[in-house]
Amino acid sequence: xxxxxxxxxxxxxxxxxxxxxxxxxxxxxxxxxxxxxxxxxxxxxxxxxxxxxxxxxxxxxxxxxxxxxxxxxxxxxxxxxxxxxxxxxxxxxxxxxxxxxxxxxxxxxxxxxxxxxxxxxxxxxxxxxxxxxxxxxxxxxxxxxxxxxxxxxxxxxxxxxxxxxxxxxxxxxxxxxxxxxxxxxxxxxxxxxxxxxxxxxxxxxxxxxxxxxxxxxxxxxxxxxxxxxxxxxxxxxxxxxxxxxxxxxxxxxxxxxxxxxxxxxxxxxxxxxxxxxxxxxxxxxxxxxxxxxxxxxxxxxxxxx
Numbered sequence: 001x002x003x004x005x006x007x008x009x010x011x012x013x014x015x016x017x018x019x020x021x022x023x024x025x026x027x028x029x030x031x032x033x034x035x036x037x038x039x040x041x042x043x044x045x046x047x048x049x050x051x052x053x054x055x056x057x058x059x060x061x062x063x064x065x066x067x068x069x070x071x072x073x074x075x076x077x078x079x080x081x082x083x084x085x086x087x088x089x090x091x092x093x094x095x096x097x098x099x100x101x102x103x104x105x106x107x108x109x110x111x112x113x114x115x116x117x118x119x120x121x122x123x124x125x126x127x128x129x130x131x132x133x134x135x136x137x138x139x140x141x142x143x144x145x146x147x148x149x150x151x152x153x154x155x156x157x158x159x160x161x162x163x164x165x166x167x168x169x170x171x172x173x174x175x176x177x178x179x180x181x182x183x184x185x186x187x188x189x190x191x192x193x194x195x196x197x198x199x200x201x202x203x204x205x206x207x208x209x210x211x212x213x214x215x216x217x218x219x220x221x222x223x224x225x226x227x228x229x230x231x232x233x234x235x236x237x238x239x240x241x242x243x244x245x246x247x248x249x250x251x252x253x254x255x256x257x258x259x260x261x262x263x264x265x266x267x268x269x270x271x272x273x274x275x276x277x278x279x280x281x282x283x284x285x286x287x288x289x290x291x292x293x294x295x296x297x298x299x300x301x302x303x304x305x
Contacts, residue, residue: 002027003051004232005060009221010038010046010210019224023048026227035060036184036213037133041081044210045221050232055300059274059287060242063214064161066181069205071192073174076202078145079131080189084204092174093200100168100176113165116198120163120191125155129189159183163191175206215241235302236284239276243287246270246277253279256286257304262296274299 010019016037023032027050035047035057044067049057073092077084099110109117128134130151131142141151160182167177176195180188189205196203211218222230239245246268248256256262256277267275270290277286277296286298 002029002232003053004234005053005056005216005238006048006050006230006232007213007216007221008046008048008227008230009218009223010043011224012043013040014224015040016046019046020048022224023050023227023230027230033057035063036065038210039081039083039189039208041083041205042208042210044208045213045216045218046210047213047216052302053232053235053238055302056235056238056242056287058300060214060238062184063242064181064183065186065210065214066212066217067179067188068207068209068211069178069180069188069192070207071176071178071195071203072206073176073196073199073201073203075173075204076193076196077204079204080129080193081205081208084131088202090201096199096201097174100174103165103168109165112199116195117163117165119198120195121160123158123160123194126158126187126190126194127155128153128187129193131189132187156185158186160186181212236276236278236282239284239287240278242276244270244273244275246275247282248277248279248285250280253277253285256288256296256298257301259298259301261291261298262288264290264294264296267294267296270296 008019016034020032020034024030031051031054033049033054038046047060075086076088078087096112099113102110130145134141145151162181164179165176166179169175188208192203192205252262252266272290274287274289277288279285284302286301288296288298291297
């Protein structure tokens, strides 16, 4: 059974589940999952786990993600992206239009734009879009929204690491080009809504591309057309890239493979949190973590190569 991590460049118009289905057919295995949903409109990095690689997905999903997006100001849609139906039109305030001209000419942000960016960088909670995969009473929120039901999702904790406004296109329908890096659970469509509101108008995304998912970026993503020849990042390499790591001697590696705890002196300088445990030959034995007493506990075990 082939195992590893694949990085796919998802095209626009497909769901993440569609991509998983295509990969299952191409690689002839059902053991494939993904590390973080991309909206149908979005493109870019979708990390797939194949075979035992599915065991790593929990730890890869938790990583931060980077995006490039285009925000259209002045109109909003029910889904907060270009796939939705227009539900509001609000003129962009003249002072914001003036700042967009300055941004276009001089490449600098005026006070209103700076205020909006700083507000988002300081955000600690965010209301997800109604059109999302979040479960509400056993159903996906987007299923309820498409039936016309009112979906009121509570705010969720978020962390925004960076946000750049890199360019604009003015005129009758002004847009902003954005780069954002945030932790798991952050919705760039909600950023479009909230940034526009801070600027005194409404907005929606017209494009969204994930450029990085944790330690995997768009430069190594494979087009969907090449799935039949999809290169796999070996489990040990993927785990070392994504997590801190430690090498165990033969006895401790054998213990870890049997789910036994590892004494603190064999875990080196590892801090708390998930880490990749490797054997002397470099194979991935387990993902484990230190307990309160300092011992190592297996979170997920992996079979011999």
